[in-house]
Amino acid sequence: MTLPLADALKGRLIVSCQAPPGDPMRHTDTLVRMALAAQAGGAAAVRVNDPEVVAATVAAVALPVIGLWKDGDSGVFITPTVRHALALVDAGAAVVAADATARPRPDGSTFAELVAAVHEAGALVMADVSAFDEGREAAEQGADLVATTLAGHVPGSPAQSAPDLALVADLAAALPVPVIAEGRVSTPEQAARALDAGALSVVVGTAITAPTALTKAFVTGLAR
Known part of the structure; x- marks a missing residue:
């Protein structure tokens, strides 16, 4: 991973500015404004x-x-x-995030081939993983960062209600590349604990940029 980006991310927040299909927020201008708000914050x-x-x-x-x-889905x-990866590079992404789990890719390609193509195009790769072995293999295949994005979302990965800080710590202790904590980070305190566990940076999405999901949570909580 290039030093300038590592320095820029160290100890800081990455905001996931997304909305699911059918959500009123899923509009390009709205999502850009989310990103501008994240920048302002x-x-x-x-x-x-x-x-x-x-x-x-x-x-x-x-x-x-x-x-x-x-x-x-x-x-x-x-x-x-x-x-898909090269289209993102063409669009200007500095880093391409991609599934790096052990599951087969739909076109029969490998994660290593994706990494090589993205590097040749001049961008970096964030490996989204669900387990320790996947993170280790992704780093061996050239990923510049490894993120815990898919922990709890893949068969065989234990479902949790909170960030998988044990996975963050294990990966951070073992890998030669930075680890990004992502997934179910709901509070500033959880984000801080992820840094304490060894994460370079922390990704937060729903807790910041998902008003529909947050509203539903409050509605559910108020139901009697």
Whole structure:
């Protein structure tokens, strides 16, 4: 990983500016404004889905953009192929986030091939993993950062209601590349604990940028 980006992210917040299909917030201009709000609040970088939104965010926001492309809703669908990854680089992403779990990719390619293509195109790769062995293998295959994004979301990865700080700590102690804590970080206190566990940086999404989900949580909590 290049030193300038590591320095920019160290001990700081990455905000995931996304919205699920069908959500009223899923509009390019709205998502760009989310990213601008994150920048105004002091975020170090933003994580953005879809090449169109990546390009618009890169044009508007003076922060590194971590791009991903969710294609589908099952199996490997976070930047599943080299084609998806290179489209994000073309859109201006400084870092491409991609599923690096042990599951087969839809086109039969390997994570290592995606990493090589992204590096050749001049960008970095964030490996989204669910388990320790996946993180170790992703680093061996050239990932520049390893994120715990998929912990609890893949068969065999224990579901949790809080960040998997044990996984963060294990990866941070073992890997030669920085570890990013992502997934179910709901409070500033949890984010701080993730840094204490060894994370370079912390990604927060729903707790900051998902008013629909947050409203539903309050509605559920008030139900009698």
